[in-house]
Amino acid sequence: MLQFLVGFTFGSLVGMYLAQNYDMPNLAKQLEEIQKDMDAKKKPPSSRGQLQHWLQEILTLLFSRASFTSEPKRLSSVQSQPLL
Numbered sequence: 001m002l003q004f005l006v007g008f009t010f011g012s013l014v015g016m017y018l019a020q021n022y023d024m025p026n027l028a029k030q031l032e033e034i035q036k037d038m039d040a041k042k043k044p045p046s047s048r049g050q051l052q053h054w055l056q057e058i059l060t061l062l063f064s065r066a067s068f069t070s071e072p073k074r075l076s077s078v079q080s081q082p083l084l
Helices: 002-021 027-042 048-065
Strands: none
Touching: none
């Protein structure tokens, strides 16, 4: 019993010291934010318009990064030589 009281008291004192001298994160708020993010990822799109908007954004990103040319690129440093 005495060992429990010493450990509990020491732990409480260390916790109070850390809380007063360091910027400790608020775990309750962080858990709420994580829960909101998880709920948002689980829900399907509520309407067809949102899904079309999402697909349009993806296609825009894909086509804006792609470069289309009529001829394939050729390496100028590589020359075709007949094999012996």
